[in-house]
Structures are given as structure tokens and as C-alpha cells.
Amino acid sequence: MDMLHIFLSAGLWAAVLRIATPLIFGTLGALLSERAGVLHLGIEGIMTFGAMIGWLTVYHGGDLWIGLLAAAIGGGIFGLLHALLTVPLGLSQHVTGLGITLFASSLAYFIFRLSVPVSGTPPTIVAFQVLHIPVLSALPFLGEAVFSQTAPTYLAVLLALGLAYVLARTPLGLAIRIVGENPHAAEAQGLDPIAIRIGAVVAGSALMGMGGAFLTLSAFNSFFPTMVQGRGWVSIALVVFASWRPERALFGALLFALFDAYQLRLQQVVGKAVPYQLFLMIPYLMSIAALLVMARRARVPQALMQPFRRGER
Amino acid sequence: MRLERRSDTPLALTLAAPVGAVALSLALAGILIAIAGAPVFEAYHRLFIGAFGSRLAITETLTRATPLILTGLAAAVAFRARLWNIGAEGQFYVGALAAAALGSEAGLQLPGYALIPALLVAAAVAGAVLLLVPLLMRLRFGVDEVVTTLLLNFVILLFVSMMIEGPLKDPLAFGWPQSVPVVADAMLPRLVARSRLHIGLPIGVGLAMLTWFVQSRTTFGLESRAAGLNPRAAAFAGVSLTRILISVACLSGGVAGLAGAIEVMGVKGYVTTDLSPSFGYTGIVVAMLAGLHPIGVIVTALFVATMFVGADGMSRALGVPSFIADVIVSLSLLTMLVALLLSNYRIRR
Numbered sequence: 001m002d003m004l005h006i007f008l009s010a011g012l013w014a015a016v017l018r019i020a021t022p023l024i025f026g027t028l029g030a031l032l033s034e035r036a037g038v039l040h041l042g043i044e045g046i047m048t049f050g051a052m053i054g055w056l057t058v059y060h061g062g063d064l065w066i067g068l069l070a071a072a073i074g075g076g077i078f079g080l081l082h083a084l085l086t087v088p089l090g091l092s093q094h095v096t097g098l099g100i101t102l103f104a105s106s107l108a109y110f111i112f113r114l115s116v117p118v119s120g121t122p123p124t125i126v127a128f129q130v131l132h133i134p135v136l137s138a139l140p141f142l143g144e145a146v147f148s149q150t151a152p153t154y155l156a157v158l159l160a161l162g163l164a165y166v167l168a169r170t171p172l173g174l175a176i177r178i179v180g181e182n183p184h185a186a187e188a189q190g191l192d193p194i195a196i197r198i199g200a201v202v203a204g205s206a207l208m209g210m211g212g213a214f215l216t217l218s219a220f221n222s223f224f225p226t227m228v229q230g231r232g233w234v235s236i237a238l239v240v241f242a243s244w245r246p247e248r249a250l251f252g253a254l255l256f257a258l259f260d261a262y263q264l265r266l267q268q269v270v271g272k273a274v275p276y277q278l279f280l281m282i283p284y285l286m287s288i289a290a291l292l293v294m295a296r297r298a299r300v301p302q303a304l305m306q307p308f309r310r311g312e313r
Numbered sequence: 314m315r316l317e318r319r320s321d322t323p324l325a326l327t328l329a330a331p332v333g334a335v336a337l338s339l340a341l342a343g344i345l346i347a348i349a350g351a352p353v354f355e356a357y358h359r360l361f362i363g364a365f366g367s368r369l370a371i372t373e374t375l376t377r378a379t380p381l382i383l384t385g386l387a388a389a390v391a392f393r394a395r396l397w398n399i400g401a402e403g404q405f406y407v408g409a410l411a412a413a414a415l416g417s418e419a420g421l422q423l424p425g426y427a428l429i430p431a432l433l434v435a436a437a438v439a440g441a442v443l444l445l446v447p448l449l450m451r452l453r454f455g456v457d458e459v460v461t462t463l464l465l466n467f468v469i470l471l472f473v474s475m476m477i478e479g480p481l482k483d484p485l486a487f488g489w490p491q492s493v494p495v496v497a498d499a500m501l502p503r504l505v506a507r508s509r510l511h512i513g514l515p516i517g518v519g520l521a522m523l524t525w526f527v528q529s530r531t532t533f534g535l536e537s538r539a540a541g542l543n544p545r546a547a548a549f550a551g552v553s554l555t556r557i558l559i560s561v562a563c564l565s566g567g568v569a570g571l572a573g574a575i576e577v578m579g580v581k582g583y584v585t586t587d588l589s590p591s592f593g594y595t596g597i598v599v600a601m602l603a604g605l606h607p608i609g610v611i612v613t614a615l616f617v618a619t620m621f622v623g624a625d626g627m628s629r630a631l632g633v634p635s636f637i638a639d640v641i642v643s644l645s646l647l648t649m650l651v652a653l654l655l656s657n658y659r660i661r662r
Contacts, residue, residue, distance in 0.1 A: 041459065081647075085647065085650065085651070089651070089654060091650045091651070091654060092650070094397055094459055095392075095597075095601060095646075095650060096647070096650060098399065098594075098597060098646075099598075099643060099646040099647045099650065100647070102594060102598070102639070102642070102643035102646060103640070103643040103644055103646075103647060105639075106636055106639030106640045106642075106643050107640055109634075109636040109639065110345065110634050110636040110637060110639070110640050113634035113636055114348075114349055114634055229467070230463070230464065230466075230467045233460060233463045233464055233467075234464070236460050237460050237464065240460075275475045275478070275479060277471040277472065277474050277475035277478075278471075278475065280471050281467075281468050281471050281472070284464045284465075284467045284468045285468060287460075287464050288450075288456075288461055288464055288465070291450075291454075291456045291457075291460060291461060292450060292454050292456060295454050295455045295456040295457075296454060296455050
């Protein structure tokens with residue numbers, strides 16, 4: 001197998017979708033929040049908490065979907081905290097977000113350590129299994145490459161398309177976008193910028209929680225600290241790369257995952273000639289590169305990071 | 314009901330903010346301790362004994378506070394000029410790596426009195442350069458430095474891992490991934506016999522005082538504060554924002570790099586990928602609790618170190634997971650933000 005042959009293996013493309021899934025959830029969540037004008041650096045911690053609470057729910061006998069729901073609710077609660085501090089109180093979105101990340105992840109570790117005794121091998125659950133779709137999964141190549149995923153992956157793709165539609169074509173999406181561009185104009189239109197911002201942050205945080213839960217309920221079957229590995233920060237970079245548009249976020253997440261899946265296989269080809277850490281750096285370096293290229297070109301929501309206070313300009 | 318900015322905040326209120334924030338987060342964490350099935354007051358008593366109950370405990374707490382003073386200072390200096398340096402963790406590691414590489418047998422062949430200052434300077438330069446990269450990206454390309462500094466932390470940790478499994482690997486460590494040790498001459502002198510406490514502590518305290526002096530008594534200090542408070546007005550008054558931000562980045566990244574070198578040369582003697590139990594990120598909490606005041610950083614670093622060292626004792630005695638310290642510290646960042654708001658604004662009906 002040489003460097004180009006890798007692209008012809010269906011396994012690569014199946015891995016791309018799998019690796020992209022938590023990034024799709026995370027990017028959509030951060031995007032929704034930022035579109036309403038709130039930067040959400042709580043994402044890394046919320047993904048960690050979602051991974052933990054989703055796993056713990058299933059470990060204690062819950063259904064896998066209940067686990068995913070628990071992660072969404074847990075994410076939403078931290079999102080509500082972030083929203084209350086940054087929207088009505090107008091606190092620094094940077095520092096509050098980092099505080100949420102530190103708080104959510106340390107609470108996740110605390111609850112995990114409290115509920116699961118220390119042991120050599122982490123306990124496991126039965127994770128989501130591949131969902132076979134009639135006809136499509138039986139297609140040659142495509143069946144294996146695209147239609148052999150677990151249910152949350154399909155859900156992530158559908159959510160990306162759904163969010164793209166809602167933001168671009170519905171009154172709700174228009175309301176969210178106006179609030180992110182000019183909250184005073186939104187208020188003049190009879191909208192409530194504070195309520196809309198809180199709603200967008202909470203909904204976005206629920207998506208982040210689900211992205212974390214995908215790691216423990218589908219990609220792996222156990223929880224361990226630091227497993228999110230900066231996926232939240234990569235998602236924040238992907239939002240810029242996607243110019244705050246959900247359909248581009250889907251593309252961006254897939255592109256990143258392609259590089260990640262490719263480097264994993266490339267490692268096996270080049271063997272020990274190149275230190276494996278260089279390959280592991282690629283997603284982070286790519287995120288930085290994406291920011292460099294897109295930062296000036298992307299259309300930033302005009303009121304991003306600007307707190308809204310009634311009657312103040 | 315609305316918020317109205319106070320024209321000036323009384324000193325009592327400035328001091329009450331962190332105290333109130335810490336009290337509230339201890340109370341909230343008390344709920345978690347109760348859920349964990351431990352008596353809350355005894356737990357906090359154990360925490361206090363764990364941090365201050367013996368000579369060893371006190372020196373351990375001070376040893377733990379040393380890198381936190383420096384990373385806290387790194388965040389305080391940067392945040393005051395609205396340079397969002399979240400990369401202190403990475404800067405800590407490049408400083409540590411520089412000290413280990415240049416301080417080993419194969420490194421600089423210098424006598425002790427010259428070796429230690431040379432290593433500290435090298436580490437500060439390494440940390441500063443690492444922060445200049447994202448700063449230049451912000452100035453040239455308009456890239457928000459929060460995300461780039463965060464992402465660089467992961468890159469640097471992988472780089473450290475690559476170095477200590479590759480060129481800097483200690484061949485005598487039984488295959489364990491750790492760097493070559495620094496020579497005995499490069500180790501910082503002990504402050505107290507039969508303890509791990511080293512002269513890094515007075516270095517940190519001295520730097521905090523120096524920073525306070527620079528910020529409050531020099532033109533550069535005034536300009537950097539002005540740049541943070543209102544960049545446009547500062548620029549209009551003839552302050553070069555680029556120059557100020559570059560100086561602030563050198564100071565902030567340099568101090569964080571110094572923290573890494575001091576941890577290697579004062580405590581461990583070599584670099585591993587778990588050298589820092591997130592000193593860099595915790596430094597942000599230290600700085601915020603101190604209201605970004607350099608002298609305050611010394612006090613809040615001591616508080617955070619108390620929580621971490623004390624929680625280990627509490628955990629051993631009562632079985633409460635020691636992650637409770639992380640919960641208390643992170644909660645106090647959030648409560649501090651609210652307390653700062655309440656002390657800077659008054660509520661009007």
C-alpha cells in the first residue's frame with residue numbers, strides 16, 4: 001500500500017466520517033452560538049462533560065440514546081450558565097468560556113472518579129453498532145465507505161443540513177442572524193436579543209455535549225480524562241474556516257477528518273522513519289493554517305463578542 | 314433594573330470580591346463533598362491540615378505555589394493589555410525543554426554561577442518566542458490569539474513528547490519517556506533543608522514585585538494599561554500598540570517559560586509530559602482571582618496551591634476524589650467574574 005493507494009480503500013472514507021462526527025457536532029454548536037453573537041470557549045469542557053455523562057448514563061443501564069440525550073441536557077445546562085454570565089451580565093466571553101471549560105471538565109473528572117472506582121483497565125459499555133441501511137449499505141465500495149456508520153454520524157450530517165436550512169431560510173434563523181449582526185436593529189424589529197442569544201447558546205451547547213458523547217458511545221466504549229484532545233478548540237477554528245456557514249462547517253470537518261484518517265494510515269506506510277508525534281500535530285497545525293488563510297476573508301458576525309445592553313449603544 | 318458603572322471602587326470592595334468569590338465556591342464545592350459522603354467541615358479541616366499541618370506540608374504548598382506565581386503573572390501581564398495569552402502551558406513546556414537541553418551534560422559547559430542564569434534566560438527567550446508567533450499572526454493576519462495559543466499548547470506537548478522519546482531521551486531511564494537530567498550545577502539551591510522548596514519562590518515573588526513596579530511607576534506600564542483599557546484612545550494618544558503588545562508578549566511568554574525552567578531546575582531535574590498538572594491554565598485563574606494585580610498574584614497562587622496540596626490530604630483521609638481541588642479552583646474563576654462585576658458596577662432600579 002503506498003501513499004496514493006490509501007485513498008482507494010473504503011476503510012479510509014469510513015474512518016473520515018467517523019472522525020468527523022464529533023467535529024461536526026462541536027462546530028455546529030460553536031457556530032450556532034457565534035451566529036447569535038456569543039463566542040463559546042466552554043466547548044472543550046462541555047464536550048468532556050458530555051463524553052462523561054453520556055457514558056455514565058449507559059454504564060448505569062441507560063439506553064444509548066438516553067445517554068446521548070443526557071449529554072445534550074448536561075451540555076445545555078453548562079450552556080445556560082455561560083449564556084447567563086455573558087448575555088444578561090455581559091461578562092468577558094473569552095474568560096467566562098475558559099472558566100466554563102475548566103469547571104465542566106473538572107466536574108466531569110470528579111463525578112467520574114466518584115462513580116467509578118479506580119482500576120487498571122477502564123470499564124466499558126456496549127457502544128453504538130453500525131446501522132445498516134437497506135440497499136445503500138449493500139452498494140459496492142460506497143456501502144462500505146459511506147453507509148457503514150453508527151446512527152449518531154448520520155444524525156450529525158442531517159443536523160448540519162438542517163441547521164443550514166434553518167439559518168438561511170426560516171424566520172427563526174433570520175432572527176438569530178440579526179441578533180448576531182446588530183442586536184439593536186433586532187430589538188427595533190420587536191425581537192428579544194437577550195432571549196434569542198441565550199437560546200442559541202443553550203442549543204449550541206447541547207450539540208457540543210452530543211459531540212463529546214459520540215466519543216464514549218460510538219468511537220470508543222470507555223471514558224478517560226483528556227480524551228477530547230482539543231477537538232473543541234479545533235471546532236472553534238473550523239467555525240472561522242467555514243465562514244460561519246453550517247454547510248461549509250460540514251465540509252470543513254470532513255476535510256479535517258480526511259487528513260486525520262490519512263495520516264493514521266500514512267504512519268503505517270512510513271513506519272518509524274518519521275516520529276509519530278509529527279503526524280499527530282497535523283490537525284492542530286491545520287487548524288492554525290485554516291485560521292491564517294480565512295481570518296481576513298471570513299464574514300464575521302458583526303456583533304460577535306459585543307455584549308448587548310438595552311438602551312446603550 | 315440596570316447596571317451602572319461606579320466611578321471608583323472602594324478598596325474594601327476590591328478586596329472583598331476575591332474573598333467572597335472563594336467563599337462561595339468553597340460553599341458550592343461543599344455540596345459536592347457532601348454528595349461524596351464526607352462530612353463537609355471535617356473535609357475542609359483535613360484540607361487545611363494537608364496544606365499547612367506540618368513543616369513538610371507547608372514547604373510542599375510553597376513549592377507548588379512557585380510555578381503558579383509565574384504562570385499567574387504571565388496571564389496577568391498579558392490580560393491587562395488585552396493580549397489573550399492562553400498558551401502559558403505551551404510556553405512553560407518550551408522553557409522546561411530549553412533548560413533540560415542546555416543544562417544537561419551535553420549542553421552548555423558553564424560553571425554553576427553562570428549556568429543557572431544562562432538557562433533561565435534561555436527558557437524565557439524560548440517562552441517569549443513561542444508567544445510572539447501567535448501575536449504576529451494577530452497583528453499581520455487578524456487571527457484571534459486565543460485559539461492559536463490554545464492549539465499551540467497541543468503542538469508543543471507533542472513536540473516535547475517527540476524530543477523526550479528522541480534526541481533528548483534519557484538512555485538510563487529504563488525506556489521510560491523522560492529527558493536527560495540537568496547537571497547538578499544547574500539545580501537551584503534549596504531554600505529550606507530537607508524539603509523541596511527552592512529559590513524559585515523568591516525569584517517568583519521578586520518578579521511579581523518588579524512587574525508591579527514597572528506597571529505602576531513607568532511609562533511602559535502606563536501605556537500597556539492604556540492599551541488594554543481603550544486601544545483606540547491609546548493609539549490616538551500616540552502609543553504604538555504594536556510595540557506595546559510585542560513587549561507585553563515577551564514579558565508574558567518569558568515569565569511562563571521561566572516557570573517551566575524553574576520547575577525542572579528546582580524540583581524534577583528532567584522533563585516529562587506530565588511535568589505540569591496544567592500550571593498554564595491554572596495561571597489564568599490565579600491572575601483573574603488577583604484582579605490582574607501582580608502582588609495579588611502571589612496571594613492567589615498560594616490559595617490555589619493550598620487547594621491542590623490540601624485536597625490530596627483530604628482525599629487520602631476521607632476518600633473524596635482529589636479532583637475537588639480543580640472544581641473549587643475553576644468555580645472560583647466564575648464566581649470571581651461575577652464578584653468583579655458587582656464591585657465595579659452598582660445595581661440601579
